[in-house]
Amino acid sequence: MQLSGAEITLRCLAEEGVEFLFGYPGGAVLYIYDEIFKQDKVKHILVRHEQAAIHAADGYARSSGRPGVAIVTSGPGVTNAVTGIATAFLDSIPMVIISGQVPTRAIGLDAFQEVDTVGITRPCVKHNFLVKDVNDLASTIKKAFYVATSGRPGPVLVDIPKDVSQHLAEYSYPSSVSMRSYNPVIKGHAGQIKKAVQMLLEAKRPMIYAGGGVILGDASQLLTQIVRELGYPCTNTLMGLGAYPATDKQFVGMLGMHGTYEANLAMQNCDVLLAIGARFDDRVIGNPEHFYQPGRRIIHVDIDPSSISKRVKVDVPIVGNLADVADEMLKQLHASDAKPDPQALAAWWKQIEEWRGRDCLRFDRSNTEIIKPQAVVEKLYEVTNGDAYITSDVGQHQMWAAQYYKFDKPRRWINSGGLGTMGFGLPSAMGVQFAFPNDMVACITGEASIQMCIQELSTCKQYHLPIKIVNLNNRYLGMVRQWQELQHGNRYSESYMEALPDFVKLAESYGHVGFKIESPADVEGALREAFALKDRTVFLDFQTDQTENVFPMVPGGKGLSEMILGSEDL
Numbered sequence: 001m002q003l004s005g006a007e008i009t010l011r012c013l014a015e016e017g018v019e020f021l022f023g024y025p026g027g028a029v030l031y032i033y034d035e036i037f038k039q040d041k042v043k044h045i046l047v048r049h050e051q052a053a054i055h056a057a058d059g060y061a062r063s064s065g066r067p068g069v070a071i072v073t074s075g076p077g078v079t080n081a082v083t084g085i086a087t088a089f090l091d092s093i094p095m096v097i098i099s100g101q102v103p104t105r106a107i108g109l110d111a112f113q114e115v116d117t118v119g120i121t122r123p124c125v126k127h128n129f130l131v132k133d134v135n136d137l138a139s140t141i142k143k144a145f146y147v148a149t150s151g152r153p154g155p156v157l158v159d160i161p162k163d164v165s166q167h168l169a170e171y172s173y174p175s176s177v178s179m180r181s182y183n184p185v186i187k188g189h190a191g192q193i194k195k196a197v198q199m200l201l202e203a204k205r206p207m208i209y210a211g212g213g214v215i216l217g218d219a220s221q222l223l224t225q226i227v228r229e230l231g232y233p234c235t236n237t238l239m240g241l242g243a244y245p246a247t248d249k250q251f252v253g254m255l256g257m258h259g260t261y262e263a264n265l266a267m268q269n270c271d272v273l274l275a276i277g278a279r280f281d282d283r284v285i286g287n288p289e290h291f292y293q294p295g296r297r298i299i300h301v302d303i304d305p306s307s308i309s310k311r312v313k314v315d316v317p318i319v320g321n322l323a324d325v326a327d328e329m330l331k332q333l334h335a336s337d338a339k340p341d342p343q344a345l346a347a348w349w350k351q352i353e354e355w356r357g358r359d360c361l362r363f364d365r366s367n368t369e370i371i372k373p374q375a376v377v378e379k380l381y382e383v384t385n386g387d388a389y390i391t392s393d394v395g396q397h398q399m400w401a402a403q404y405y406k407f408d409k410p411r412r413w414i415n416s417g418g419l420g421t422m423g424f425g426l427p428s429a430m431g432v433q434f435a436f437p438n439d440m441v442a443c444i445t446g447e448a449s450i451q452m453c454i455q456e457l458s459t460c461k462q463y464h465l466p467i468k469i470v471n472l473n474n475r476y477l478g479m480v481r482q483w484q485e486l487q488h489g490n491r492y493s494e495s496y497m498e499a500l501p502d503f504v505k506l507a508e509s510y511g512h513v514g515f516k517i518e519s520p521a522d523v524e525g526a527l528r529e530a531f532a533l534k535d536r537t538v539f540l541d542f543q544t545d546q547t548e549n550v551f552p553m554v555p556g557g558k559g560l561s562e563m564i565l566g567s568e569d570l
Helices: 005-015 027-038 050-064 076-090 117-124 134-149 162-166 190-202 212-216 220-230 261-269 322-335 342-356 373-383 396-404 425-435 454-462 478-487 503-509 520-532
Strands: 002-004 020-023 043-046 068-072 095-101 127-130 155-161 168-170 206-210 234-236 251-254 272-276 297-302 316-319 389-392 441-445 468-473 513-517 538-543
Touching (some): 005 162, 020 050, 095 162, 117 127, 117 155, 190 316, 297 322, 389 396, 396 441, 396 468
Parallel strands (some): 068 095, 297 316
16 A cells, blocks of 8 residues: 555554644645644644643653654754753653654755754654655654663654655554664563562661652552562652652652752661662762762662663662562562561661651741742642642742652652753643543643743643643742852842733633732632632642742752751751
């Protein structure tokens, strides 16, 4: 059967079970868009900016576990998409991006809307392809989905010249794919797993440190079993929140730059550390020199061998799919006659409870004059019963969301961790809402971040998305202001937002509902009213305390034990 390249592209996406295609049309992809019009298996979602297309596909992928798919045109279309692609790359999100390209005969001749897409995106994709022959198109798309979703996931880009989308070819979609140069390890080494289990059972001061890889690898349930059977403390990274239930007593909170006192000190003082699906990021352990402790033994489980001993030298490396490794660990735990030392474990928990007693996340709840941002997040958790999908932008509001919304389930916390992309929150919430149309979705943002992709309020209107936007508005670039206060002598260089819009009127101009909340007494009522409007986008503009900082905080270049717990430590 002879089909055009455009027809083949849509057939391949349908074969892969693609539900939504997030995109924006342009000259180099018009033949593909013509085929989108002719079919009904893949639903196209029209965003208002290409960056938002990638973020929406990203949010869809993070929340559903299925690969996100986006389409953009050549030139400025693909350069607009690069920020979203880099966001997905640094957080290992499975995604396939279809980009248009100028005709093959014009490549390299500075044609209208031509950029070197392969060259530009190479540093921020797992892999990319330029399809020069329509006969290679179907197999290339199959490879793209395979590479994006296997091993350590990531975005894969397929660049399709305009003439390739016109040319005809016999259509046949491969049932499987084999790539000689790409064979990710699945099963962990049995001997290493056995050694790791023995080491864990011998521990006097054990710690389990789980990251976003646990969620991406669908290993959260197995991790929870391991933690509960051992009785050990567990911490999650920012990307790993929800991998272990936050309301469980064995959870000691998020660790890292804005992590809890108990999580950071337990990490620093443990004698055996199991790191699973985490990469010892600089925002997690601070300066590696300060993290080193003589006598501490580290087990590191990761799907990506390049992540192991990259920043911290480990004693027992295990490369493999996290669910498979965790399952084997459980089997060996059950088979072992050895058990954790109950006296040593009791003493370790006593020490952790002393650290926990510092109540490092306390804030002034008695203020009746001004809204505390932490209180808004706490009330959001209460109103949603902890069962909403929460997306965030980047800044102080992101950290408060991570600290005060207790995630008991994986894939409920959607944020840009590695790249720290302002503008991520609203379009990623759109992707989540498309994946789960009947569930509560809230975007926690700030007045600066929301303006990065605020045009997507138009997309929300077109598709009737009932997203609730929780804007913690402190009239500052909050995290910039915090660092300027703490490290730059209160010199607030370009961090004050002097020309903010009236967000209520702006939301209403797009056809949505807007609330401005200025009193602490009105916080709960506004949230409940917003979530009662089940078929409307609601913009909640909370006027929050301008002076509030995110604590605890590990200053840049310091170690986990050098935390600032509050203004009293300054």
